């Protein structure tokens with residue numbers, strides 16, 4: 113899987129958030145999109161994911177060097193982001209089952225193992241609406257990181273996590289995301305510790 117942006121720009125109304133982004137995201141590489149609050153990191157990640165439409169330039173996805181239709185890219189990626197809500201009425205078990213209707217977990221990961229690994233094994237029957245904010249974030253990370261997809265998109269992945277949660281996040285990335293493309297939007301080193309490639313959104317104003 114490869115993603116290329118060519119002269120890509122996004123505006124909301126009359127305000128350009130970024131312009132002339134030229135970037136290539138390669139299989140297995142880790143990238144951080146950096147910048148201060150409100151600079152456009154999340155917006156760029158959403159443009160890369162196809163959730164937001166860009167206003168100029170192109171975003172192209174390639175699978176085995178052949179272009180992939182934008183509406184098929186979501187089969188190849190998972191996203192954990194503060195603006196992507198969980199279904200509050202579901203229990204943890206139902207949330208995982210629902211997710212597994214669209215994505216498979218990596219071999220060896222069952223719903224029980226996924227819950228245990230992120231410390232939520234005793235909450236299988238609890239509704240998500242009764243989860244703390246940190247528990248919700250652990251669930252989002254589990255659904256994203258355990259999915260068997262080549263591209264992982266993470267927006268502020270340690271939001272609401274305590275110190276143990278941050279350590280868990282780093283272990284999950286190290287253990288389960290080795291060979292995948294990861295793009296992290298962040299301004300916290302603990303979140304993008306694994307990214308060799310770093311880009312600043314401020315370079316595209």
Ligand SMILES: Nc1ncnc2c1ncn2[C@@H]1O[C@H](COP(=O)(O)OP(=O)(O)OP(=O)(O)O)[C@@H](O)[C@H]1O
Pocket residue numbers: 124125129147148149150151152153154155156297299
């Ligand atoms: N739907 C929208 N309509 C209008 N403006 C928007 C919309 N979404 C985001 N913006 C604006 O785009 C700019 C970039 O926002 P974005 O969330 O991408 O920043 P960020 O770098 O991720 O910030 P943070 O670090 O605070 O999460 C901000 O000025 C924001 O107000």
